[in-house]
Amino acid sequence: MENKKHIIGYNAYIIVWLSLLALTAITVSVAGIHLGDYTLLIAMFIAAIKSALVINIFMHIKFDEPIFKVFLALSGLTLLIIFVLTFFDFIYR
Structure with a gap:
């Protein structure tokens, strides 16, 4: 490497x-x-x-290897899913 x-x-x-x-x-x-x-x-x-x-x-994610960017995107997607589920729970309560 x-x-x-x-x-x-x-x-x-x-x-x-x-x-x-x-x-x-x-x-x-x-x-x-x-x-x-x-x-x-x-x-x-x-x-x-x-x-x-x-x-x-x-x-320094801008300069890191692509695998770190993938994991960062997956964690951001997971956070987005949690936010969406929380807002749906809040709206339909």
Whole structure:
């Protein structure tokens, strides 16, 4: 197995960190605005963007082997199934 190195400069980490701070500020701002049913949808969308940044850059999944990406996708799918089942239980209660 070939040992591939990837180097991410400090500039990329700082840009991602500032992006995460900005997205957190946007999330807090959106939480204070009454958008009806869309508030949760927007908050989840922003959280998905933030988690994608953390997973790809800070956890280095972007540079890992494909098997790790498959397991990450399977765990995300499992979490999505749990959320859907929970929401169905909540709706039909």
